[in-house]
Amino acid sequence: MGIIAASTPGIKTARSVPRTNPSIKEITALAKINIKFYKEQSNSFQKLKYEVFEKREKENKSWKLDLLSKICWPLKFSASWSAIMHKTSGSYPGQSNITFLPMIDINPSDESCIYTTLHFVCKEAKQNKCTPILTFDQPLYWKAMMIVQNEPTTSSLKSLVLKLGGFHAEMSFVGSIGYLMSGSGLMNIFETVYASTAVSHMLSGKAIARAVRGHFLLDTALTALILSNIYGIPVPKIEVSSEENAEGNLTQTYDTSKVQIHDTCYTEEVSHATDLLDLFSKGDVCLADVNQSNSLDTIKDKIQQFRHSRSKYKTANLWFQYMDMICILRDFIKAERTGNWTLHLESLKAMLPYFTASGHNLYAKSAWIYLNQMECLKDKHAEVAALFEAGYHVIRRTDQYWAGISSDLAIEQALMRSIKTTGRLTRGRGMSESQRALWILSMPDCAEINSAMMSFTGTKFYSSDQHKEDGVSRQKRDTKDRMIFASFLEERNPFIEEEGMRNIETGVSATSDVNTDRGKDIGLSILKSMEGKCVSDFTFKRKHQAITLQDKPICVYAEPEIATIDPQLLFQRFIVASDSIYEDKSEIFSYELSSQPSSMFDSSGFMRAASKSTLADTIWNLGDCTTEYTDTVYSYVVDGGSLMHKIPWKSGLTFGEICKRYVDSVKCNGTNSVVVVLDGYVSGPDTKDAMHLKRTKGISGTKVTFTETTPFRSKKETFLANNENKQNFIEMLSKKMHSNDVKNAGEKVITFLYGGVPHEGLDILRYKKFANRVLTCKEVIQIHTLPPTTETATYHSLRTYFQVQTWIGGEEIDPCDFGWLIVNGKLMPIMTKRQPTPQRLLLIIRCNCKTNCDTRRCTCRKHGLECNISCGECRGQSCMNSRHGDIDVEADELFSDSS
Incomplete structure (x- = not known):
C-alpha cells in the first residue's frame, strides 16, 4: 500500500542536509509501519442507508464558455475546450507539496492493510494538528467505509474524512458511456481516427486520455451537425488525396486548408459568438464578459428547440443522451481542474443514473454513500467543508488555476510513476523492504539537492505557460480529426426523422425492447428504488439495466448467448x-x-x-x-426399411439426434455415392397399403407431433406403427441426409482452402x-x-x-x-446453433461476485483471469481483479500541469 501526503499550499523550509551513514537496519526501522490486524467490532455498516439527496442548484458559471467552444467550429478553427478553459482565471489555494510516506507491505485489498493505513493517517494528522482526510479508489473506499462505520464511537478512526477517488470514478463513467453506446456506431466512428485496439480500451474507460479527447471532438462534430440543421452552416468535408510514394504504396494526406466555408451571411448570434471566442482567445475579454452574452442564450434555446423537434425519434434521442453524458464528463473535469467543490458533487450525482443503467453497480453504491457523507460534512467537520468549498479538495502540482487533479490521480502521477520509471524500484533497485525505505526517505532530500545544484549551476527547467493543446500542430491534428468525424456523421446523420433505433454505421435496426436511448430514465428508476434502503438489503438486477443495440444480435443462436464481449x-x-x-x-x-x-x-x-x-x-x-471422362460410376443402394429398424432408438434422445445416428451410420459404411431407398407413407391410397397393414400386425400407434428438438419418450415400434409419424420422420431424415451431403462437400472444400x-x-x-x-x-x-x-x-x-x-x-x-x-x-x-464453448468452461470465465473480487472465491481470480465486462457485478471496472488501476500513459499528459 503506497501512501502520499499532500499539503496545500506547499511550504518549503530552507535547511541544510546533514551527511549521515546509518545502517540498513536503522533505515528500515524509520520507514516501518506497525501492522494492526483488523477484527470487526460491529455490523453498523450494514445498517447504513441510501439517503435522499439534498436539492441544490448546479453551480456551473462557465457553461456559456463550454457552449462557445463547441458552436464556433467550423466557422473558426480554434483550440480545444481544455486549451480554452486554460485561459480562465480565478482564486485558488496555491501549489501543493507532495511527500512520500512509508509503504505497507500487505495486499492493499486486505482489510488489515486498510485498517493499518487508517490508523497511520490518523496518527500523522494528530501530530500535525489537522483533520485526517484520506482518498481511496472504489474497492478500497468501500472497505475503508465499512471499517470506519463498524468502529465504536470512541475510536480515533471516527474523525476520518473518506473521499472517493475522482479519477477512477471518471474512468468508470467513461466506461458507462461506452456500454450505453455499444452497437450504436460509436466504435466505428472512433475507428476512423484511432486503431481498433485503442478504441476498445477507450470505450471501456481504460485509455482515458484518448477517450476524453475523442469524446470531446465527436461532441463538437455533433454540435456542428445540429447547427447545420438550424442555421444552414455547411459541415466541412475533408478532402482525401491519394499519392503513390516511392515504394508503390498508397498514403492518405488530409489538407485542411482546402476546406471552404461559404461567405453566407449567418444570423447575428452566430457571428457574435465567433467574434467573442476570438476576443477571449486573445485575452481581450474575460469569462464575465462571455457570461453576459445574450447571443449564447439564443443559440442554446434554438438547440433545445431542435432537440425537442426530434424527441420522438429513438436514434436521435440516443445521440442527444450521448451529448448530455459528455457534458457531465466535461463538468466533472472542470470541477477537478478548478477546485469547484459544488460542481464536483453535482456532476458526480449526475453520473449516478448512468452508472446504474450500465451495470456499474459498485460505483453507483459507493458514489451514493460518498455523496451522503459529503452532504453531512458541514455538521461533522465544518472546517473541512469550508476548506473543500475553497478548493482544497484537489491537488495542484503547478501554481496555476487550471491545474487541479484528484488525489488518486496525484498518487498515480507522483508515486506510482516514480516507482515504475527505469532505474527506480520496480525497474532497477528492487522492491525489498530496505530498498523501499531507503528510496522513500531519501527522495525529499534528493529533491532539495537537485534544486540546489540547479541554482548553483544557473540551470533551470521551466514548462511553457501555453497549454499543449493550444499549439499549432495540435490544433491542426484536432481540426483534421473533427472533420473526419463530421464527414462520417453527415453521411450517416443520427438526427434524421426516422422511427426506430439503428446503428448509424451498419444500418441495423434494433428490436422494440432496446431502450438504451432512455438510459437516464432507467437509471433514475433504479435509484428511486434504492432510496431509504440499507446497503445490505438492496440487490441490483441485470434485467433492470438498459438494453443496448449490441445486446440484441442480428443473427440468432439456438440458445441465449452469453454477455456481449470482444x-x-x-x-x-x-x-x-x-x-x-x-x-x-x-x-x-x-x-x-x-x-x-x-x-x-x-x-x-x-x-x-x-x-x-x-x-x-x-x-x-x-x-x-x-x-478425363470415365464411364465407371460407383453407387451403393441401401434398403431404407432395413436401415430404419437396424438403428436402436434410445429414450430421451431428440429426434434430431436420432436422425444423426442414421446419417453417421450411412457415412461410416458408404464410400462414394450412397442412395437410401425409403418407402413413402402418403395419406391417400397407395399400392403399398396392403403390405403396410400386414407389417403393423394390427397395431396402431398414437400420432406424435415432433420437431428436431423434441425428445423421444415412447417405444420405437409403437411410434412407427403410425403411418403419419413414419412419413414425417422419413421426411426429416431425408432432409438430414441431403444436407449432410452438402455439409461433407462444403467441409472438404473449406479444409482444402x-x-x-x-x-x-x-x-x-x-x-x-x-x-x-x-x-x-x-x-x-x-x-x-x-x-x-x-x-x-x-x-x-x-x-x-x-x-x-x-x-x-x-x-x-x-x-x-x-x-x-x-x-x-x-x-x-444463422451463425451456429452450438454454444460458443463447453458449459463447464463457460462457468469460469466470468464471476458474479457481490464484493470486490479480492479472494479466491472469485472464479476469475481463482483461474488466474482478470475480471472483464462480462462479469455480473464488477464488469471489470471496479474491483481488485481488474486492470482499471493501471493508468494509461497518456493520462499524465491529459491531467498534467500543462493541460
Missing part, C-alpha cells in the same frame, strides 16, 4: 482457462470460443465479404480445369493451425484467421448450396432449411 478477448480467456480443465486442448476447438464465428462474420454480425478476384486468379492459375489434409476435419485443422501459430507467430493470434468449426462451416455450406440452386434455377427449396432465418421480415444468416 471476440478476441473471449477467445484468449477461454484458452487460458482451459489449461486447468482439459488435458487435450484440441477438444475445445470444436467450439468457436467466441461470441460469434469470427472466421465467417465480422464484429458487426455481418458475413465477411468474399475476395472474388483472389478466387478467380487461383482458379485460372490451376490451368486446364477439364477432367485452409491447406488441410483430406478427411482431417475442420476441428482438428483449427487446433493444428492454432498450435503452429503459437510456436511461430510473434504477434497476437487473431481468432478470425483460424478455420471455422465444423458447425459453422455446415451452415455456410448450406447457404452456398441454396445460392447455387437459386442461380442455376434448380429445385425450389426453403432458405430456412439451408442456413437462413427470418428476422423482422428479412433473411439473416
Whole structure:
C-alpha cells in the first residue's frame, strides 16, 4: 500500500542536509509501519442507508464558455475546450507539496492493510494538528467505509474524512458511456481516427486520455451537425488525396486548408459568438464578459428547440443522451481542474443514473454513500467543508488555476510513476523492504539537492505557460480529426426523422425492447428504488439495466448467448482457462470460443465479404480445369426399411439426434455415392397399403407431433406403427441426409482452402493451425484467421448450396432449411446453433461476485483471469481483479500541469 501526503499550499523550509551513514537496519526501522490486524467490532455498516439527496442548484458559471467552444467550429478553427478553459482565471489555494510516506507491505485489498493505513493517517494528522482526510479508489473506499462505520464511537478512526477517488470514478463513467453506446456506431466512428485496439480500451474507460479527447471532438462534430440543421452552416468535408510514394504504396494526406466555408451571411448570434471566442482567445475579454452574452442564450434555446423537434425519434434521442453524458464528463473535469467543490458533487450525482443503467453497480453504491457523507460534512467537520468549498479538495502540482487533479490521480502521477520509471524500484533497485525505505526517505532530500545544484549551476527547467493543446500542430491534428468525424456523421446523420433505433454505421435496426436511448430514465428508476434502503438489503438486477443495440444480435443462436464481449478477448480467456480443465486442448476447438464465428462474420454480425478476384486468379492459375471422362460410376443402394429398424432408438434422445445416428451410420459404411431407398407413407391410397397393414400386425400407434428438438419418450415400434409419424420422420431424415451431403462437400472444400489434409476435419485443422501459430507467430493470434468449426462451416455450406440452386434455377427449396432465418421480415444468416464453448468452461470465465473480487472465491481470480465486462457485478471496472488501476500513459499528459 503506497501512501502520499499532500499539503496545500506547499511550504518549503530552507535547511541544510546533514551527511549521515546509518545502517540498513536503522533505515528500515524509520520507514516501518506497525501492522494492526483488523477484527470487526460491529455490523453498523450494514445498517447504513441510501439517503435522499439534498436539492441544490448546479453551480456551473462557465457553461456559456463550454457552449462557445463547441458552436464556433467550423466557422473558426480554434483550440480545444481544455486549451480554452486554460485561459480562465480565478482564486485558488496555491501549489501543493507532495511527500512520500512509508509503504505497507500487505495486499492493499486486505482489510488489515486498510485498517493499518487508517490508523497511520490518523496518527500523522494528530501530530500535525489537522483533520485526517484520506482518498481511496472504489474497492478500497468501500472497505475503508465499512471499517470506519463498524468502529465504536470512541475510536480515533471516527474523525476520518473518506473521499472517493475522482479519477477512477471518471474512468468508470467513461466506461458507462461506452456500454450505453455499444452497437450504436460509436466504435466505428472512433475507428476512423484511432486503431481498433485503442478504441476498445477507450470505450471501456481504460485509455482515458484518448477517450476524453475523442469524446470531446465527436461532441463538437455533433454540435456542428445540429447547427447545420438550424442555421444552414455547411459541415466541412475533408478532402482525401491519394499519392503513390516511392515504394508503390498508397498514403492518405488530409489538407485542411482546402476546406471552404461559404461567405453566407449567418444570423447575428452566430457571428457574435465567433467574434467573442476570438476576443477571449486573445485575452481581450474575460469569462464575465462571455457570461453576459445574450447571443449564447439564443443559440442554446434554438438547440433545445431542435432537440425537442426530434424527441420522438429513438436514434436521435440516443445521440442527444450521448451529448448530455459528455457534458457531465466535461463538468466533472472542470470541477477537478478548478477546485469547484459544488460542481464536483453535482456532476458526480449526475453520473449516478448512468452508472446504474450500465451495470456499474459498485460505483453507483459507493458514489451514493460518498455523496451522503459529503452532504453531512458541514455538521461533522465544518472546517473541512469550508476548506473543500475553497478548493482544497484537489491537488495542484503547478501554481496555476487550471491545474487541479484528484488525489488518486496525484498518487498515480507522483508515486506510482516514480516507482515504475527505469532505474527506480520496480525497474532497477528492487522492491525489498530496505530498498523501499531507503528510496522513500531519501527522495525529499534528493529533491532539495537537485534544486540546489540547479541554482548553483544557473540551470533551470521551466514548462511553457501555453497549454499543449493550444499549439499549432495540435490544433491542426484536432481540426483534421473533427472533420473526419463530421464527414462520417453527415453521411450517416443520427438526427434524421426516422422511427426506430439503428446503428448509424451498419444500418441495423434494433428490436422494440432496446431502450438504451432512455438510459437516464432507467437509471433514475433504479435509484428511486434504492432510496431509504440499507446497503445490505438492496440487490441490483441485470434485467433492470438498459438494453443496448449490441445486446440484441442480428443473427440468432439456438440458445441465449452469453454477455456481449470482444471476440478476441473471449477467445484468449477461454484458452487460458482451459489449461486447468482439459488435458487435450484440441477438444475445445470444436467450439468457436467466441461470441460469434469470427472466421465467417465480422464484429458487426455481418458475413465477411468474399475476395472474388483472389478466387478467380487461383482458379485460372490451376490451368486446364477439364477432367478425363470415365464411364465407371460407383453407387451403393441401401434398403431404407432395413436401415430404419437396424438403428436402436434410445429414450430421451431428440429426434434430431436420432436422425444423426442414421446419417453417421450411412457415412461410416458408404464410400462414394450412397442412395437410401425409403418407402413413402402418403395419406391417400397407395399400392403399398396392403403390405403396410400386414407389417403393423394390427397395431396402431398414437400420432406424435415432433420437431428436431423434441425428445423421444415412447417405444420405437409403437411410434412407427403410425403411418403419419413414419412419413414425417422419413421426411426429416431425408432432409438430414441431403444436407449432410452438402455439409461433407462444403467441409472438404473449406479444409482444402485452409491447406488441410483430406478427411482431417475442420476441428482438428483449427487446433493444428492454432498450435503452429503459437510456436511461430510473434504477434497476437487473431481468432478470425483460424478455420471455422465444423458447425459453422455446415451452415455456410448450406447457404452456398441454396445460392447455387437459386442461380442455376434448380429445385425450389426453403432458405430456412439451408442456413437462413427470418428476422423482422428479412433473411439473416444463422451463425451456429452450438454454444460458443463447453458449459463447464463457460462457468469460469466470468464471476458474479457481490464484493470486490479480492479472494479466491472469485472464479476469475481463482483461474488466474482478470475480471472483464462480462462479469455480473464488477464488469471489470471496479474491483481488485481488474486492470482499471493501471493508468494509461497518456493520462499524465491529459491531467498534467500543462493541460
